[in-house]
Amino acid sequence: xxxxxxxxxxxxxxxxxxxxxxxxxxxxxxxxxxxxxxxxxxxxxxxxxxxxxxxxxxxxxxxxxxxxxxxxxxxxxxxxxxxxxxxxxxxxxxxxxxxxxxxxxxxxxxxxxxxxxxxxxxxxxxxxxxxxxxxxxxxxxxxxxxxxx
Amino acid sequence: xxxxxxxxxxxxxxxxxxxxxxxxxxxxxxxxxxxxxxxxxxxxxxxxxxxxxxxxxxxxxxxxxxxxxxxxxxxxxxxxxxxxxxxxxxxxxxxxxxxxxxxxxxxxxxxxxxxxxxxxxxxxxxxxxxxxxxxxxxxxxxxxxxxxxxxxxxxxxxxxxxxxxxxxxxxxxxxxxxxxxxxxxxxxxxxxxxxxxxxxxxxxxxxxxxxxxxxxxxx
Numbered sequence: 001x002x003x004x005x006x007x008x009x010x011x012x013x014x015x016x017x018x019x020x021x022x023x024x025x026x027x028x029x030x031x032x033x034x035x036x037x038x039x040x041x042x043x044x045x046x047x048x049x050x051x052x053x054x055x056x057x058x059x060x061x062x063x064x065x066x067x068x069x070x071x072x073x074x075x076x077x078x079x080x081x082x083x084x085x086x087x088x089x090x091x092x093x094x095x096x097x098x099x100x101x102x103x104x105x106x107x108x109x110x111x112x113x114x115x116x117x118x119x120x121x122x123x124x125x126x127x128x129x130x131x132x133x134x135x136x137x138x139x140x141x142x143x144x145x146x147x148x149x
Numbered sequence: 150x151x152x153x154x155x156x157x158x159x160x161x162x163x164x165x166x167x168x169x170x171x172x173x174x175x176x177x178x179x180x181x182x183x184x185x186x187x188x189x190x191x192x193x194x195x196x197x198x199x200x201x202x203x204x205x206x207x208x209x210x211x212x213x214x215x216x217x218x219x220x221x222x223x224x225x226x227x228x229x230x231x232x233x234x235x236x237x238x239x240x241x242x243x244x245x246x247x248x249x250x251x252x253x254x255x256x257x258x259x260x261x262x263x264x265x266x267x268x269x270x271x272x273x274x275x276x277x278x279x280x281x282x283x284x285x286x287x288x289x290x291x292x293x294x295x296x297x298x299x300x301x302x303x304x305x306x307x308x309x310x311x312x313x314x315x316x317x318x319x320x321x322x323x324x325x326x327x328x329x330x331x332x333x334x335x336x337x338x339x340x341x342x343x344x345x346x347x348x349x350x351x352x353x354x355x356x357x358x359x360x361x362x363x364x365x366x367x368x
Contacts (some may be wrong), residue, residue, distance in 0.1 A: 074241040
């Protein structure tokens with residue numbers, strides 16, 4: 001199949017100036033047409049120059065560690081350590097640089113104070129509020145007709 | 150290059166080490182040589198089961214390729230790297246987004262993911278502000294040659310960015326990435342004939358505009 005000027009021009013735009021890289025079924029007929037036509041040769045030269053201009057487009061290589069950076073970002077983040085009382089108290093100990101014995105003494109005295117506090121609180125009769133004083137007289141409230149001015 | 154290093158050492162060792170340092174954080178991934186030979190789709194299946202190693206192999210295999218296409222759209226190294234990272238992290242966090250049942254190649258699908266992120270990014274950032282009154286200097290090389298090269302690159306970039314989105318896609322995928330027409334058509338979601346027409350229109354427009362500039366005109 002021979003290729004005319006218009007067909008050649010179309011394929012040239014479609015597949016580029018490297019005729020040997022065109023699909024096999026058209027490249028041989030294109031090369032034949034090219035051999036016999038100075039017009040087509042000029043067209044190919046133009047296309048090569050144009051592709052040369054396109055290839056001057058700016059490009060920057062990626063960072064060498066791009067893949068590593070992505071892989072690192074996908075790593076599961078370290079879970080926060082579970083805090084429990086043991087860890088908390090050991091941190092307090094180290095914070096105040098108390099000996100174990102001193103810390104035990106402080107703890108016992110605190111617990112003892114708390115027990116005494118609760119004992120006094122529950123056993124003091126004068127502190128209990130009389131329910132009678134605070135009873136709401138519902139009937140009086142309902143029958144109240146307002147102050148007479 | 151890391152990939153080349155890995156491929157070269159496959160023949161000699163059973164396990165290959167992927168190791169890199171990030172902000173003082175040493176990342177080390179053991180790569181099983183068998184896994185290195187798996188195709189992309191099998192690796193994704195393993196990623197869906199939570200394999201970080203399979204993810205590392207996939208990233209190492211393709212990060213540069215997807216960076217290239219992202220760079221073509223955003224024209225900034227940092228932004229292109231961020232986009233590729235975002236795309237891969239999306240895959241890692243939601244691997245089921247890739248549906249093997251649809252029969253698409255991983256790369257075809259992932260090109261679409263990256264390109265969509267690029268378009269989102271451009272909308273947010275309102276792409277490169279090139280000077281409007283830019284002109285080509287005369288052809289005689291002088292002390293301003295370097296400036297001239299940068300200027301020409303800037304003009305070319307603007308001419309490409311001014312193309313309609315689909316034509317840009319066609320040029321970037323077919324000309325700059327060297328993908329086959331059928332693969333590029335699949336990525337854009339058009340038939341091969343339509344893709345060819347996009348390439349032709351894009352190149353005709355570009356050729357006309359580039360010629361105008363080279364002839365000394367300015368836009």
